[in-house]
Amino acid sequence: MKKNGFILAGALIAALATLLHAGAPARAELRIDITRGKIEPVPIAIPALAGSAANETQAGQDLAGVVSADLERSGLFRPLDPRSFIQNVSVADVQPRFGDWRQINAQALVTGTVKTQGDGRLRVEFRLWDVFAEQQLSGYGYTTTQQNWRRIAHIIADEIYKRITGEEGYFDTRIVYVSESGPPDKRVKRLALMDQDGANNRYLTDGRTLVLTPRFSPTAQEITYLSYAKGSPRVYLFNIDTGQQEIVGDFPGMTFAPRFSPDGNRVVLSRAENGVSNLFSLDLRTRRPTRLTDSQAIDTSPSFAPDGSKIVFNSDRGGSQQLYIMSADGGEARRISFGSGKYGTPVWSPRGDLIAFTKIEGGSFFIGVMRPDGSGERLLTRDFLVEGPTWAPNGRVLMYFRQSPSDSRGHGGSPRLYSIDLTGSNQREVTTPMDASDPAWSPLLR
Amino acid sequence: MHARIISLLGALLLLVACSSPPPEAPPAGPPGGPGGAGGIGSRNIVPGSQQDLEASAGDRIFFAFDRSDISPEAREILARQADWLRRYPNVTVTIEGHCDERGTREYNLALGERRAQAAKNVLVAAGIPAARISTISYGKERPAVVGSTEEAYAQNRRAVTVVN
Numbered sequence: 132m133k134k135n136g137f138i139l140a141g142a143l144i145a146a147l148a149t150l151l152h153a154g155a156p157a158r159a160e161l162r163i164d165i166t167r168g169k170i171e172p173v174p175i176a177i178p179a180l181a182g183s184a185a186n187e188t189q190a191g192q193d194l195a196g197v198v199s200a201d202l203e204r205s206g207l208f209r210p211l212d213p214r215s216f217i218q219n220v221s222v223a224d225v226q227p228r229f230g231d232w233r234q235i236n237a238q239a240l241v242t243g244t245v246k247t248q249g250d251g252r253l254r255v256e257f258r259l260w261d262v263f264a265e266q267q268l269s270g271y272g273y274t275t276t277q278q279n280w281r282r283i284a285h286i287i288a289d290e291i292y293k294r295i296t297g298e299e300g301y302f303d304t305r306i307v308y309v310s311e312s313g314p315p316d317k318r319v320k321r322l323a324l325m326d327q328d329g330a331n332n333r334y335l336t337d338g339r340t341l342v343l344t345p346r347f348s349p350t351a352q353e354i355t356y357l358s359y360a361k362g363s364p365r366v367y368l369f370n371i372d373t374g375q376q377e378i379v380g381d382f383p384g385m386t387f388a389p390r391f392s393p394d395g396n397r398v399v400l401s402r403a404e405n406g407v408s409n410l411f412s413l414d415l416r417t418r419r420p421t422r423l424t425d426s427q428a429i430d431t432s433p434s435f436a437p438d439g440s441k442i443v444f445n446s447d448r449g450g451s452q453q454l455y456i457m458s459a460d461g462g463e464a465r466r467i468s469f470g471s472g473k474y475g476t477p478v479w480s481p482r483g484d485l486i487a488f489t490k491i492e493g494g495s496f497f498i499g500v501m502r503p504d505g506s507g508e509r510l511l512t513r514d515f516l517v518e519g520p521t522w523a524p525n526g527r528v529l530m531y532f533r534q535s536p537s538d539s540r541g542h543g544g545s546p547r548l549y550s551i552d553l554t555g556s557n558q559r560e561v562t563t564p565m566d567a568s569d570p571a572w573s574p575l576l577r
Numbered sequence: 578m579h580a581r582i583i584s585l586l587g588a589l590l591l592l593v594a595c596s597s598p599p600p601e602a603p604p605a606g607p608p609g610g611p612g613g614a615g616g617i618g619s620r621n622i623v624p625g626s627q628q629d630l631e632a633s634a635g636d637r638i639f640f641a642f643d644r645s646d647i648s649p650e651a652r653e654i655l656a657r658q659a660d661w662l663r664r665y666p667n668v669t670v671t672i673e674g675h676c677d678e679r680g681t682r683e684y685n686l687a688l689g690e691r692r693a694q695a696a697k698n699v700l701v702a703a704g705i706p707a708a709r710i711s712t713i714s715y716g717k718e719r720p721a722v723v724g725s726t727e728e729a730y731a732q733n734r735r736a737v738t739v740v741n
């Protein structure tokens with residue numbers, strides 16, 4: 132099993148990786164350039180991972196299903212219908228019969244096995260093949276508890292995505308969002324957490340208090356959000372492991388619009404007092420706030436650059452809501468948005484190259500991106516209301532919420548989550564059990 | 578001098594308000610009863626209560642889109658609220674600031690706070706102690722009128738004075 136560069140990772144879900152390509156192929160290898168606008172998705176065959184016992188066969192099918200769904204949703208892959216497969220891959224097969232896969236025009240093929248170990252844990256191994264080059268592109272083994280099998284599938288999908296696009300994946304991630312129910316004038320809002328593909332949805336708060344705008348810490352273990360728990364709006368922290376909630380922005384006036392610094396040591400937030408909102412940085416160890424802006428305006432929705440050196444925010448100091456950048460220590464701010472309309476909710480890409488925003492113009496809302504110097508503005512989607520973009524950790528996909536108009540009886544108006552490629556293509560609903568808003572994408576969980 | 582004119586005007590408007598209750602008023606008893614000081618009588622309104630404030634002064638003021646300046650109409654309502662608050666010195670209130678749905682969530686939280694504060698400033702300038710008035714913003718979270726129409730938006734851009 133150690134042939135072809137298989138590294139048997141023993142850790143919980145750790146994947147240690149080395150790929151031994153004996154003799155690189157002369158021809159151009161299977162690769163997608165995802166920076167191009169319109170992409171023809173790669174036909175990929177993902178048969179069920181092979182197993183011997185019944186539970187292994189089932190797990191093999193489930194794993195293949197989740198990997199297929201992840202890759203399909205990316206818009207970059209076209210998983211082929213398993214009914215078209217000619218070869219029935221079994222545990223004993225070391226090499227695929229490439230001819231069988233070429234015949235159905237699969238460019239890439241995923242094979243693998245599932246075994247239950249003596250300790251009851253699952254051992255999953257997979258290989259990614261370039262069908263036309265007849266060559267293995269990747270291969271890994273993972274060991275984990277049975278309940279954790281979906282994460283293995285997401286990690287495999289990330290590896291396939293990375294091997295073929297050259298970019299990090301984003302499938303082994305979670306979304307925290309606000310789940311909504313009830314009439315529009317008495318909306319019940321709860322914090323909810325789910326896997327990126329909508330699985331494992333659970334509620335973190337019970338809906339008795341209004342909660343808004345959750346955001347992950349860089350370890351994805353904590354969430355900072357706004358809660359009306361004690362009657363007045365304040366910034367809170369929620370620990371996902373312990374379920375503990377604690378107030379952090381408890382100084383005079385309303386505190387809101389929190390976001391973690393990239394090192395996780397600080398939360399930047401807005402504080403409203405006497406009709407003006409200014410930005411503060413809160414040291415999570417000392418709990419001491421430092422003032423960053425001192426304007427007579429509304430300064431809010433701050434977001435750190437990934438290197439922690441700068442903060443982008445929106446302010447109406449110039450007369451209308453626009454985007455500004457300043458040092459993370461405060462000081463002089465420079466306006467970067469100069470198009471027509473208003474700009475809000477700026478969020479710095481994890482790659483640092485772009486800032487996503489909500490734009491309001493001519494009665495419509497837009498999600499767009501621009502470079503940190505304000506150049507290269509590009510609008511990705513437009514609707515009655517689209518708001519609150521959040522980046523996938525690889526900076527290639529955005530999620531946001533979309534809401535239709537409502538009538539006087541409260542029909543319509545249901546907010547839902549959507550994702551879209553940075554190219555503006557592949558807009559899709561991210562399904563949630565109830566209405567949903569304010570999504571925030573976690574970093575990769577590893 | 579000016580303040581007195583406004584309060585006189587307020588008293589006049591008060592009578593008008595009592596003779597034609599706003600549609601939001603609870604249908605308690607026949608309309609047009611003797612409102613007097615706070616609508617006691619056939620309408621069974623408790624003096625110093627929220628219903629009394631609504632009937633005597635009006636509990637809310639409205640704003641233009643993305644604005645927090647106090648219109649002349651809003652100033653009259655706040656003057657009546659100030660009169661009413663002077664009449665019941667033990668009453669404390671919370672002013673709730675609200676927005677329509679056509680802004681981003683966090684900006685609207687700030688705008689709602691700014692509107693509540695603008696209303697509070699008028700009451701304080703009219704002599705009501707700041708300690709009797711707290712403010713809270715609900716941004717676009719609690720519309721008064723449901724629907725994506727200009728009429729609904731105009732009703733939702735508001736500051737509502739709520740008796741604690």
